[in-house]
Amino acid sequence: MVTIQDVARAAGVSAMTVSHVLNDHPHVKNETRARVLQAITDLDYRVNVAARNLRTGRTGTIGLAVPEVDRPYFGQLAAEIITAAARHNLKVAIEQTGASREGELDALSLSRNRLYDGLILSTVGLGPADTDLLKVDYPIVILGERIFDGPVDHVAMPNVEGARAATAHLIERGCRRIALVDGGAQGEEVNVSSLRYTGYREALDEAGVAFDPRLVAPTRQLTMEGGAAAARRLVDGGVGFDGVFCVTDTVAIGVLRGLADRGVRVPGEVKVIGFDNIAEGAYTVPSLSSIDPDHPLMAGTAVRFLAKRIAEKGKKREVAREFVSRFTVVARESTGGP
Structure with missing residues (x-):
């Protein structure tokens, strides 16, 4: 040898x-x-990687735990994180949590057992009541909106601001009856749907556009199927609308399908905008307008935060950091083009 x-x-x-x-x-x-x-x-x-790991106490691998690996958004996010991690000489192991609290706890356990040097966790199931579970002795960065005052670093999207801009974009394009397709159940729980609902309502209020609760079309799952079903319900319900803000691009692609099923022309009769700017949105017919939250910036920040925490091993930890990404409105054919 x-x-x-x-x-x-x-x-x-x-x-x-x-x-x-x-x-x-x-x-x-x-x-x-x-x-x-x-x-x-x-x-x-x-x-000899095994020997080096024993000597350094590190694996050279970080974990990325996401709700579903088959969703375009999470696939795009994973690719960006892998690219960012390579700049820090880190490999990435991907775990699927199934959008459940139990799956997220399992991902935490894998890091606890030192299979990874640190973990980037996209939270859906864990909430503020689970904050104590994050008081661990290994590096974690949270992606998402469920835990705000926890003891770990947090990288978030500009959900309220982006949703406000998406709705304002529809208003600027002449829409006055703007539907919202979201995950439903707007209560005290903080999640993507509730934050983007807030931005939607703020844009309507700022423009003096009346809010009509009949135009809120919840879908249990933020999927293409759910978006298509919600669009068909809106049309079949007979409540007139001329714009739709969808809380994710995946839902928006479904909405385009549902509107086409009912013979509704986009953008001629109804304009549609999503959120996330997934790559597939540029190739739908019509191409999908969206909010771009700057995925490379979010991924790069999450990996940079985690790499710094890994390097702090044995040293006094800095206070938890929070980062909210910037965004841009990407106007495509579904709202009438640039």
């Missing part, structure tokens, strides 16, 4: 220098780095 000492002899450097190259240490001359890398290639050297 080829050892690090063999590589060092072949490259004419010390074993410590080879280690610096393997760990991408910045203070290695380019010429030396190239010589070491060539020796690694020539000797077909393989790093």
Whole structure:
């Protein structure tokens, strides 16, 4: 078996220098780095990852726990996090929580058992009452809106502001009877639907547009199927509307289908806007207007927060940080184009 000492002899450097190259240490001359890398290639050297993990107490892997891996938004988010993690020399293991509290607790347990160096957790099931469960001795970053005053770093979307801008965009395009397709049950619980409902209501109030509760079409699941069914219910209910704000793009794609099923022209009769700016939205017919929450910025911030927490091991922890991403309105064909 080829050892690090063999590589060092072949490259004419010390074993410590080879280690610096393997760990991408910045203070290695380019010429030396190239010589070491060539020796690694020539000797077909393989790093003993298990031994290195035992020595450093780290795995070089972080966990990403999301509600559903088959949703376009979470697939796009995962790709951005993998890209951001690579900049920190970290690999990403993805867990599916099933949008349940139990699944999220399982993801926390995996990190607790040191299978990962840290965890990025997109929360749906855990709520403010579960804050104490996050008081752990390993790094966690929360993505989402369910836990605001917890003891860990938190990266959030501009949900209220983005929803207000989406609704205002419809109003600017001439809509006055604007429906909302969301997850329903607007109560004390803080989640994506409740925050985006707040932004929707604020935009109506600011523009002096009357709120009609009959135009709120809840769907139990934020899916394409749910969006299509909600759109059909709105049309079949006979309540006139000329715009629809959907709390996610996935729901909005379903709404486009449901409106087409009922012969409603978009954007001629009804304008539609979503939220998330998933890649598929640019290819629907008509193409989907949306709120872009800057996924690369969110992913990069979450990974940067986590990497810093990992590096703090054994040191005094800084106070928990909260970051809310910026957003832009992306106007496409479903609201009449740019």
